[in-house]
Amino acid sequence: MEKLNETILQRQNKLYNIVLCVLMLFISSFTIQAQTVKGTIKTKNGQVLVGASVRIKGTTRGTTTNNEGLFSINATPTEILVVSSVGYKTEEITVGNKTTIELTLEEDLSALEEVVVVGYGTQKKSDLTGAVASVNLETMRNAPNTNIGQYLQGTVPGLNVGLSTSAGGTPPISIRGQVTLNGSQSVLIILDGIQYTGSLSSINPDDIASIDVLKDASSTAVYGAQAANGVILITSRKGKYNQKPRISFSSAYTSQTPTIGNLKPYDRDGFIKQLTEAFYDRAYLAPGYTEPNPNFKVSDVADASMRDGAGNLLPNNYDWFGQGTNRGSIFENNLSISGGAEKVTYLISGSLVNQSGFIVNDKFKRQSIRANIETLPFEWMKVGLVSSGSFVNQDGQEPSFSSLIRISPLLVPYDANGSLIPFPTNTLEPSPFTTYEVDDYDRNKYLFANIYTEIDFPFLQGLKYRMNFGNNYRLSQRFNSSIYGAGQTGSAYKNTQDYYDYTFDNILTYNKAFGEHEVTGTLLYGSVERKFNSVNARAEGFSRLSLSYNNLALGTTKFIESEAWNESLNYQMARLNYKFKNRYLLTATVRRDGFSGFAKNNKYGIFPVAALGWVISEENFMKEVKAVDFLKLRAGYGTIGNQTSRYTSIARVSTGNEYSYVYGDGGTTSFGQQVTSLGNDNLKWERTTGLNLGVDFTLLNSRLNGSLEYYNNKTRDLLFSVAIPNVTGFGNINTNLGQINNTGFEASLTGKILEKGGFKWSSTVNFSANTNKIVSLTGVDANGDGIEDDLISSNLFIGKSIGTIYNYQTNGIYQLTDERLPSFPVGSVRIVDQNGDKDITPLADRIFLGRTEPAYRFSISNSVEYKGFTLSVLINSVQGGKDGYLRNNNPSYFRDDNSIRVNYLQGIDFWSPTNPTGKYPRNISGSRAKIEPNMYQSRSFIRLQDVSLSYNLGNLLKSTKAQSINLYISGKNLHTWTKWEGWDPEVNDNDSDGNPVNGLTTSGRPVLRAITVGLNIIY
Template identity: 35%
Template sequence: MLTAMAFPLAYAGPNVVLHKPRSEQTAVADKPVSGKVLSKEDNTPVPGVTVVVKGTTNGTTTDVDGKYQINVPESNAVLVFSAVGFATQEKPVGNESIMDIILSTDQKTLEEVVVVGYGTLKKRDLTGAVSQISATKLENENPQSVQDVLRGNIPGMNVGFSASAKGGGNVSVRGTNSLKAGTSPLVVLDGAIYYGGLEDINPNDIETVDVLKDASSAAVFGAKAASGVILVTTKKGKEGKTIINVNTNFGVAEVAKNQPVLSPDGFVTWRQEVMRNINTAAQPSRFTNPAQLPSDVTLEQWLAFDGSAGDPTTVWLQRLGMQPVEIQNYKNGKSVDWYSKMFQKALRQDHTVSLSGKTDKVSYYMSLGYLNNEGIVVGDKYSTVRARLNLEGKVNKFLSVGINTQFADRDESQVPVNYELAANLSPWGSEFNPDGTYKWRPNEEASGGNHPYFAPSFTDRDKGSVTINAVVFAKIALPFGISYQANFTPRYEYYHRYNAESARHAEWAAEGGRASRRDTRTMSWQIDNIFKWNKTLAEKHNIDATFLVNAEKFRMWDDSVSNKGFAPTDVLGYHNMAAGNAPIMWTNDEESTADALMGRLFYSFKDRYMVTLSTRRDGYSAFGQKNPRALFSSAALGWVFTDEPFFKSSWLSYGKFRVSYGSNGNRDIARYDALSNLITGKYLHINPGGTVYQTSQLYVGRMQNANLKWERTNSLNFGLDFSLFNNVVDGSVELYKSSTRDLLVERALPNVLGFDFVLDNLGQVDNKGLEISLNSNNMKRENFTWRSTLNFQMNRNKIVHLYGDKTVTKDASGNVVSEREADDITNRWFIGHAIDEIWNYKVLGVWQTEEADAAAKYGVKPGDHKILDVNNDGKYTNDDKVFQGFTSPRARITFRNEFRVIKNFDVSFMVYSYLGQKGEFNQMKNRQGFPDRSSSYIFPYWTAENRNNEWARLYSSEGSATGYSVYQSKSFVRFESLAVAYTIPKNLTQKINIQNLRVYGNIRNIGYLSSWSFWDPENGTNNSNNTNIATSVPSPRIFTMGLDITL
């Protein structure tokens, strides 16, 4: 019957499909078209070229050999060939079945679009200092944070290093420009200011990161941009069929470089030296092992040194200050390697699945990611679930609406062990009690020397946060090149930290256990109304104007309760806070508002001469009532001099000069710092009758300042962009100087006022620096390509003014000889010097045996450090302290290389170096502050028989140079990463319906070269002159293997 009805049958699994008969003209099957895409410049294959049938979503990409194959439905179809760096080309199919294509380099395409704040510009049109990094450039290296994306890749940016499971690190741009206010750059996410944590942004969602470094580029963000701006743009759907991507990887982290520690026997030998230096008047062999006595000392004489009797080994170890448990374990040969128990092989995993696509009506991108990392310190763990939805729909030809939403759920509940406690533990102590539980004090001292695992084993913690960040927007296209966009950006965060410390812990037992709960809810919103006008007149005049009206509000509710003395038991911990007998409740609610008006005008003539003008007026409720608002403006010029008719060069392909000047502000202070605050308390009152009772009190705790205002940074930037040898080499040079005035500092007040200080605008800090970025295409062959990037940066800062107080020098007659602005010795801030410049006593070396008499004048002995006495008065005062280096690097260099080898292999590695910085390393003083146990690390020390001129004797003396420090170079060269990826050939993957399959592996923090004597020289590096080595921690070396699958 079906045949009679002229419906042909087709069998497809269990279904019968009926096909309408096609005419002879329409029944022609899709025909395959194949070919190869080559580069015009060097005739080499171009991989990754998108090939699409025009007007459809039917498309493919070229493989590593530049080859493609695609089915086209009809002979009059047109194929569109497009690739980054090449001009798009269209070619009709006609009757051809093999089509080889030659693509030409497209200069305009090479000048990629850069995000500049409330808009975009071609790189060619930039007049300010802007750097960009594409996340796809680092995909083989598996960045797990925004900091990983930025580290070493942006000249002028310093990205700190974190050794924790959470990762990340502090970020700064072009040095430190404030003494007290925060100096972190502003973060803008998908066009809206972002106040969340960088850890909530999944690097797999990032398309590009642009960094605005000069005042002209950042001025559109006004009072928030003095420390630079980081603009993060996330992925959007792309035209073509729906793409499903899965990126999954597993890894392991280990301590990159172990710090040598004493062996059990080495610990005993070290104790002998310590005791000899403590008891210098004792007999030389008093602390010698009785089994190794010199020939002129008998065992009886040795015992008689202090009238001891009994087992000689016991006597000897007692003289060394060892506890009974240590003595027993020593005799039994039972020791503990504490450091092997502090660190672990840490497992890591990171998985992200995304779905994206775009039609003529809707663009969508959605992702879900899960990260779970262990740290190298036992007990350190971090996990997070991150999700994103970017959706935009075209309602009609002039209106589109959308939403960009980000969700993150972080868990930081684990309690890591305090590995620094291991330095005070003897290898002859006991790790466990007889019942198998952890021993509170393995050395059995009366105080100190706690087991690193003990407190965590009695601590129950629930810590984490949930954040939701969204940008809801609508875009309206108006006549005459005018457009309007409205953004509403709500953000919600819930943070909690619940902690319980069990009464089963010996130190907490007397309190009956302790518990606390803290809940913080944050709600904020912003509204941006953005008007734009973009117009080209007479094909020569390009105008791009932007106007912004902004309003924002922040609210926080912070509630905390703690209790102790839980009865009858504290087993429920923070789940039963009412069971304690000493409750303390604390609340803190905060609110702030802000608004802004901004205008920016960009104009270019013939794409050769550019000018950018901008101004922004900001208001913020945290500042004084007399200065709630401030105006920030900028101007910038650009000149593409290589486009001039008179300019002819065979080697300079492109050149542009830039100059900019402008001002930005810093509003990073607490929300009520300009106001007085009221503090409540209790005190005991005794009435005339002698009765004592508790009375409540309320008093003013801080002086208000109605004149408090923004810090203001004025910045001048000169830039040169260039491209050499037909775009083989390109780069930029930036030279800048900035001056930050009206610094937000705490000004000391006379005691008679009843306040210690008031926050005020005083002082000035200047910064200047140089940045160089070079990119080169070193080699491009059919089976081998090689690209390199070199970044260099240096920054110098100087304190120009502080509080305005004067230091007067008078002669013997009382006449004023000189007058200068006073320094702040307490904070070690000095006029004319850098914020991070070290000012302290200078260590010249170590007093040697033949210098005993000279050392005695300063109250020290041979083996103690020799300190410079500037005025040779035989004593040490502040007059003897000198400037001797800096704690921040004087220069930073990054060298990155990328290779494509044998078509399908991608290899990259990065090396970076910090040069010229010093760190405080007081272990070189060998002052055992805890005489019985101080350090299990192997460090050199001076003896009369084994001299050196750097390390002091054990248990050395400071003499009158109290508080001096020893500084070591922290310069280093770090082999940061090595990544290898292999892309499976498409002729194999397409058989299983996989568009792209890439296998990758990488190593991060391979190793470093440095003369620094402790853990990683980059960890603990900061701008403080009081760096403590306890903040310097071991760093992880991370091995990762993963798959990137595109369906």
């Protein structure tokens, strides 16, 4: 018993000693005095780092450096400071007895370690096997871009972004070349992990944190058939855990003027001059028509609407163009607050944009709000909401811009009582202001939300599940009334459209590293459903419109239309990423897509892709090559799909007046239905099989880095509407046929030109070239010559590009004394008689003149920093090479009853006997030429696209607590070097008849030159 008691006593003493030691350690932790540690964080070049993070390792305590790179923090000698900044290597330093620390951060070659957003996850840039590029948004922040698409011009090789000529408009966007004929050609937009189906004009550019572009099959395969034309991944800004509140405010004002120079309609004197030239056969004496006829008076040939009661020309010189246009402007304000605690992050932002375009009432107003919130209810669980709302106001209608150009300055818009004259020319040509003086309500509401949860399973490290439930909703309301509508009887309508879609994704990811191996597997199961509804009510014939569009019952004739559709997608995806020794990489993906728009026999398609990567710089034999910091080869091969539009695979029924029948005398009209399209149960997915080869490199101690890409894509089973014999009762059927090959090369190089004494100069060059070729179409050899037939009526030719121009070759203008082919008057275009038979026919005299596609594109951006100043310059260019990037530009003149009434653009070089070298035809014969051919011009250009100069006022305003106060001035579309004549070479707009309008036409719209002054404050 005594031994037992002794043993118990010994154990008690040991326990007492342990408790005492722990207690002493606990007490000592409070007795160690925290000290104030101050320091400076710099780069190896001696520049201070603003906003660098300094935190206590293992805690949530931390701070950031100010405008002078200084920090101050309380820490005990045993604690460790962790210092980090984006683009630099993280350093750790034990406090010890130091009260002052000066630390130099080395630049991180992790541009290689940079995390890039990819489909359904992220990857280190060094681990990528596909063609993925990131947009450098910082160089574009100061540009006057109300639409996020405008940020993308010239930023990434292979990403082709055009211009928009309307306020808030979205520019055309494509990635690499055209891989389809009738299939979808839309780039897929993914916003915060969810497909975004709203307008890009609804997204506030200031909310965007990053934009990544997926270009090849390996990178886009995870998004399946919707990504056949590439993917743009947009990630919005969020708060950070353990970050004090960050307040950001920006304000900017932009003034916009057209880049068109003297491309304006004639004033009174010019109009009279061109009307004289239109009647050169009377205004000048025969036979040469160069000597003025003293008996000629313009009033004798002018339209009656332009003459007074005595037959004299009206004295007016009204500037229709000036009255219908004004200086454009953009005024915008952005405010955001972000931050986070240990368990929650937040970002709340709001934005106001008010843009007025060059044309009166071309207006765009956007109010937007965003709330991104994330919380950690448990250590292993994350729940978040990414949400935004945009409210766009585009009330009002423009005056007809083409009419502003066409209408004569001898006429005026208002009568003596101040009332608008609806038809100043006394013809069916209305006044430009009949479309302007209306009551117009045009609103769009865009709502977006992605509710997500992410679970890191505690029982199996590396296993993660994420659920996304994304929603897009759009409500469009367009109400209008016009006293000039319905033949001056008045018209009004109300149109309401609502669109909704949801995306439900379930993503399971497993990541495991063992030894020199690392494996990441991703499984996806998801679905999408889209719904649309439209109701339109309209009325005509109002005795009065005092209630505008709010009482359609007052109209004598009323109409009601409605429309609705829905479609759904279902998909599954599996992806494996494997890495061995940090140098051998594998990505394998298979995706299965189902779409309701396909017929029953081909609802689903399966598309596999694989890619390999080899980080050569990690090999031992490369260690001695000091000039090479990083070198990686990539190769990807696989098949992706493209889907048809809804209803194309099924027979459709239409109804209308043409199917009506009256049964018996005095009977009511019955409206029948008729099958108007032929279904195809075997219509299947278009398939593009592609090879992508890439090289990524960093050289010369990170002074030069870039990537090179080569791709070769073959698209088979093209979705196309093929003509069939009319005996079937139909004109065509949607089917699969043919093959298109698409090849290209891309290069991106970024170099640090100079870094010395606080002066930094870097430059980026992007280059891309693309060609496509039609390999086969219908497979029909009607001539029996062993050669497949072209589809000439569709302008599709075997062995040629999709944009091939097959037309007549022109050779100047027929002069007065020239020998002319039959039915070609003086002043008409001379067409080359290719077979010499003295006649011009479509089969014998058309040849291949070139193509509409460009040969290559390039951009050069420069950034220079010195003592708080930053200068950014972007030059963008599209070049056609030999016979490429051509488009019709033929503002021909034919004298008839209408043409003598209208005005024309100044500077059009029309032919006349007094201007025999004129470039464009003027035909006054009274009979049109047998053929009036297109006249093609090169659209090649070099554009000084963006220039920005900013200065950080932080050094001057040291008393403020702001992290940054940045004042800037920027310019956009400052100058364009081109031989193209007309509105702009890059604009791709067409009129209602599908004719191009970017040349010397009255239907074009000018590109705007912008000058911006702005201020950014971060607190």
